[in-house]
Amino acid sequence: MDIFASMQRLGHEQLLLSHDPSCGYLGIIAIHDTTLGPALGGTRFWRYESTDAAVTDALRLARGMTYKAAVAGINLGGGKSVIVGDNTRVDREVLFRAHGRFIETLNGRYITAEDIGTSPADMEYIKLETDHVAGLLGLSGDPSPVTAYGVYVGMKAAAKHRWGSDSLAGKSVAVQGAGKVATSLCQYLHTEGVELTVTDIDGEKVKRLVAETGAKAVSPEAIYDQPADVYAPCALGATINDD
Incomplete structure (x- = not known):
């Protein structure tokens, strides 16, 4: 997969990868466009067949979020993140806190929420490491x-x-x-x-x-x-x- 060619073809601004060996965390954040504001998009937790498949999914989903925000007329851009692994994993706190730390490195450029394989409870773990998360228990919750x-x-x-x-x-x-x-x-x-x-x-x-x-x-x-x-x-x- 030619990552730069894919980003140029679809108009993406950033693609970031992170690994935390202490808990087996493998994460990807794709930011498509921040013209209207910080990128918003959920975190998908899935066992992808390859790294290329995970990157392709993150890029595709981030682009879709740009269009959703624009059509809705809200001041947000498009982004998406994926965690590569088994989403039935029980010890979720260490994994999602690692994801939260990854998100925090972007200083508000990307805001996450739920997607396939994640829940409001997982967002609470992310919240322990960053404020750039939505879909929390007792607030917007499950979308x-x-x-x-x-x-x-x-x-x-x-x-x-x-x-x-x-x-x-x-x-x-x-x-x-x-x-x-x-x-x-x-x-x-x-x-x-x-x-x-x-x-x-x-x-x-x-x-x-x-x-x-x-x-x-x-x-x-x-x-x-x-x-x-x-x-x-x-x-x-x-x-x-x-x-």
């Missing part, structure tokens, strides 16, 4: 329900544009992923009378969604072939691409 609601109303807006009505009743939606955002989204859709098809690499999460919403479960590979009015990619991302 997943709000994210899901944004996806839901976005679907309704798209439906009105496509079919002349924002009602989703009777429509079919294929949801890729069964995590926090997908679960809240499926609850909104189920309440409105949507026919749901769901998938996830975690079979237990799929079983729970099926029990709660009556959704049809399919394998991760089969989700792309399902007849549906709407496709909702709520997994790791980058599933809608040129291929």
Whole structure:
């Protein structure tokens, strides 16, 4: 992977890597654009297949955060961080405090929050080392329900544009992923009378969604072939691409 070529092609300002051997911490922070303000973006904790895959994900996600902030009209830029490893790890304090120290070296240029594999409790550990963190317990907390609601109303807006009505009743939606955002989204859709098809690499999460919403479960590979009015990619991302 030619890192500088990737940064130049996508317009990134910074890419930083950190290693703390005392706890096995491997972290990456990508900053895409700070024209409007400090970069905001969550911390993703995932077992990537390679360092290149982790860097690619961080760069892609940081760029997306720039656009989100700009569209929302808020004075923030786009950034993202990833921790490479097993997100089921139990001894999380040492890991997330190491991540907090890494963030603190940027002196407020990057602000983090939750993403896949992390929680408000993890943000509390980061807070012990830096003030540049959001999504704390008792404050903004877990952003997943709000994210899901944004996806839901976005679907309704798209439906009105496509079919002349924002009602989703009777429509079919294929949801890729069964995590926090997908679960809240499926609850909104189920309440409105949507026919749901769901998938996830975690079979237990799929079983729970099926029990709660009556959704049809399919394998991760089969989700792309399902007849549906709407496709909702709520997994790791980058599933809608040129291929």
